Amino acid sequence: MDRLVYTALSGLRSNMQAQASIANNIANASTVGYRSDRVTFDRMVLSGSPLDTRTLAAEETTDADRTAGTMIQTGRPLDVAVNGDAWISVQATDGTEAYTRRGDLNVAPSGVLETGDGFPVMGSGGPITVPPHQSISVANDGTVSIVPPGGDPGQPQVIDRIKLVSPKGSNTVKGLDNNLHVRGGGILPADLDATVQNGTLEQSNVNLTQALIDMIENQRSYEVQANLLKEAKQMDESTASLMRLPS
Numbered sequence: 001m002d003r004l005v006y007t008a009l010s011g012l013r014s015n016m017q018a019q020a021s022i023a024n025n026i027a028n029a030s031t032v033g034y035r036s037d038r039v040t041f042d043r044m045v046l047s048g049s050p051l052d053t054r055t056l057a058a059e060e061t062t063d064a065d066r067t068a069g070t071m072i073q074t075g076r077p078l079d080v081a082v083n084g085d086a087w088i089s090v091q092a093t094d095g096t097e098a099y100t101r102r103g104d105l106n107v108a109p110s111g112v113l114e115t116g117d118g119f120p121v122m123g124s125g126g127p128i129t130v131p132p133h134q135s136i137s138v139a140n141d142g143t144v145s146i147v148p149p150g151g152d153p154g155q156p157q158v159i160d161r162i163k164l165v166s167p168k169g170s171n172t173v174k175g176l177d178n179n180l181h182v183r184g185g186g187i188l189p190a191d192l193d194a195t196v197q198n199g200t201l202e203q204s205n206v207n208l209t210q211a212l213i214d215m216i217e218n219q220r221s222y223e224v225q226a227n228l229l230k231e232a233k234q235m236d237e238s239t240a241s242l243m244r245l246p247s
Helices: 002-027 208-243
Strands: 037-041 060-064 071-073 080-082 087-091 097-100 135-138 143-147 157-161 172-174 180-182 196-198 200-202
Touching: 002 037, 002 208, 060 172, 080 087, 135 196
Parallel strands: 080 200
Antiparallel strands: 037 060, 071 200, 080 196, 087 097, 097 180, 135 143, 143 157, 172 180
């Protein structure tokens, strides 16, 4: 009986996490460069000891769908879409290096080049700081150039190059900040062959139709697990009634 109960409870917990991931995908369907959450369920393991039945667990591994989103032309100088499987290196809130496909860049009041969700963009030696300028541009290789106030537009000055990386062959995972991280820590080396498209943005890769289908299927699975608990309760009550002594 314990095994049935913990199987059902483990399934309910897994379905709740999957439902949260699906809801997060739907909420970010219009977020630039967003990679949809993907939840996979590992095989449930039962303890071999009959006395240790509470070790049953269904572990969920949350990662991201790595397929590219739709590219749209914006014409904005600081909008960049990364080509291929490359990612933009940013500084996470804990100071470590993370990676994103979000290319709607902005210059913060402090002068730091940031993504649309506020993460500083990394260059060759750390976060890129943009000095006062009258115009700014990003080349196909990620080089950031400016024209200083009163400067010659025909002679822009290079200030840094956006660090572009490829996670191919590395053990990376999507974090709660929607950025890619190296599992266990560490950083990825710069990919000098990576390129970007200027004046272009990559949209979210969330398929709303599929997300709604997944939500319905997950809800039905949740109901199955809930019915298992109900059946376990009825079986327990029936067993208990057999043990009662007649009055």
